[in-house]
Amino acid sequence: MSNYSGIIHQATSILCSHKGSLDFPQLHRKVFQRFNITEDYFWYIVKKCPRFVVVRNRERMDEWGTDCVIVAKTSLRLCRNYTKDGCRECQELHLCKYYVYGNCRYGKGRKQCKFSHDVSSEHNHPLLRECTLHELHDDELFLLLLQNDPSLLPEVCSHYNKGTGPHGACTFREGCTKMHMCMHFVQGDCMFGPKCKRQHMIDDHGRRMLEEKGLSGDVIHDLPFIYQNLYRLNGPVVPYATRERVPEPLSRPVNLKEEMEICLHFIRRNCRFQDQCIRVHFNLPYKWEVIDGNGWKDLRHTEDIERAFCDPRNTHSPGSRPVDFLAMTRESDPVRRLSTVSSVTKPAHYILTTEWLWYYKGDHENWIEFGKPDDKQRTTSLSSRELEEAYLANCSAEVTVMKGHRHYYLSFQDMYQRNPKHNTKRRVRRRPRFISIREVEDKISR
Template sequence: MSSYARVIHYATSVLCSNKGAMVLLQLHRKVFQRFDITEEEFWYIVKKCPRFVVVRNREGTDDWGSDCTVVAKTSLRLCKNYTKQHCADCQELHLCKYFVYGNCRFGKGRKQCKFSHDIGSEHNHPLLRECTLHELTEDDLFLLLLQNDPSLLPEVCSHYNKGTGPYGACTFQENCTKVHICMHYIQGDCMFGHKCKRQHIIDQHGRRMLEDRGLSGEIIHDLPFIYQNIHHLTTPTPYSPRESVPDLLSKPVSQTDEREEICLHFIRRSCRFQDKCIRIHFNLPYKWEVFEGDSWRDLRHMEDIERAFCDPRKSESPGTRSVDFLTMMRETNPVRRLSTVSSVTKPPHYILTTEWLWYYKGDHENWVEYGQPDDKQRTTSVTSRDLEEAYTANPSAEVKVVKGHRQYYLSFQDMYQRNPKHNTKRKVRRRPRFVSITEVEKQIAR
């Protein structure tokens, strides 16, 4: 997926500029105007990238592209402890909530707000870069946060949607701190349309309540659309393409395209298919390439790049024209890493398969491999091999991890380890074990 970083960024920007979601066919046309990618690649991106959720608009139609919507998604949140001024180091954004709302009164006057209005700050920029959101405009980023961070907007009042009268069954009436809007309109299944007795827009009561919370008039105007997107993200109706959509959609991500997999037999100089082999013939179990012009070209100093990539502390390769491992870009050019098949998919006697190691970020900016003791000699209940086996079986899964008396959940899609009790997160990285050119030669000779 990293090879499509520019496409994913552009598609995210387009979605955010269109109130956070678009009909699939419309997004398809926009992306094709900018990027020379095949239809198969486009389907693969929107179905497999955790940045997007594809949901069905209505049942009983086979009009491909117009019967489903793509919604922009992110796991990034605003830090709840930042405004309480007792957050030292976390994986959430440190921003003024009212700045996100577009209505911070300190940001407009002479008195400076004591909370950050800088999305590119020393704390925020690495987080945005980690999630490949660092190139979004402020407006696009804020809309993405509004429809994904549940702490930013009030809920839709369920009591308003019951009973009769102008306030439904809501006993708080004008003093309600939740939004009075038709739930069926939000869910996309209101059969009454403009004749519905429930509100399909934010009324004067709702506007006053939301303005008191600090939301700008522009955001309040777009809230019905944002609430629709929130509904799609929290209770999605998965879209299942009809049979004519390319088969690539239904192929698990863990099954690497054989045309992008390095041939194990060629490395051992024993490939009987020779030029007809569908796998890549290369003399190392890894291959770094950059897309320049109209084709992929080998990168120089490949061993140095691989050595840096295998170190979970590194986010870029050495040298003046470095490779960004988080976005998989070198300056403005996409980069990809080809490799041999994962070691967990082959018997132990297969040599030069790729051994993937899994790490979580420790308390002191260090990276700890799963199954290995941390600085307090505590180990996790799962090892790198356990996680790799689970990942190759289902790259969208969430795995339970226990360390000491604490329980965590590791999301493969978000690459974060979450503590459900305290709602804190740690970054997770999957990096290969480094194999030098000398070691490759020795293994072949043996």
């Protein structure tokens, strides 16, 4: 039986212990040593989980991901205000930056650092647990932060990569506070290789500059790879819009025609394809399933699970064996929700499509739907329907949302809304509008 959350943790730990990224076949082989998981099912998890970013390794990549790199991703950041004005309530980690660098001088001596070295503090642990990073070792977490948070490292000097001479066109020369490194090496496309006149490693000047900033020797040694991953996380990503396979976790043939969409016509009892239909035949517009030893199995109390899921405040379903809506697991077993097609893709007269609603977290632990007024009667520039249309067009995109005079960036991949001016974030959730079994029957009868 597959341990879905365990697989994600194991893959993350492996990536972080291998400088933040690995080729897909290498990663699968290492995960396979602990979990008996087929390559195609692992590929499905990697593509679906926001923890991982799939990056093209060369110009061509086959369907199975054998020619791509998997990079570990997180939306967590260090709080910039923590060391300045004593920030207390935010969604960022409160940690000493030099502890993350591996070289806090106070942590090594008698004098205690006035900033936290406790990854599992009362403030940090809930954030790590929500992102399922609480089981990582400190050094694994720190590498993950370094390759995801650009503010922790100096930029690569663009002037160094122009002109001739040992410092390129950089007029600051050895006094430059940016990294003198070959940009094509960082981007993975340097045609000169070891013969390149630009630096592919950290030179003495760069080492001295980084040591002055507080970075340890181990971090400095890994920086060329960390810079490559920083670029990969912001570079071309394999789109998720390709046809998804939904494989089983066991070693049996995969039905590539299997779909996760419930047939609208079957619910209305008029599907002309009958058993040949490639969509799922079920009597409700939603269906909850869990993996057991023989594949996907229906969960009991579907209506109760659905009712809880539709409320953005809930992270778990009711009952003694609850479904974790954030990890999509039940007692570590993978769970999935099947549904009818999104309502924005069909004309208004189509019944029993799924209406998805988008929410952001308010100031008082409440959840506010996009396009609806908050407690100060302010509304966002985009409604749930507009966000749903944008999400279906590109589920890895980032869109701009206005509220009053402020603008925010909403990341579909991270499901966070970020204020670029104050560098604060709010959680975002996409949940369906609830429809009971009785309402379904009434709609069908009409």
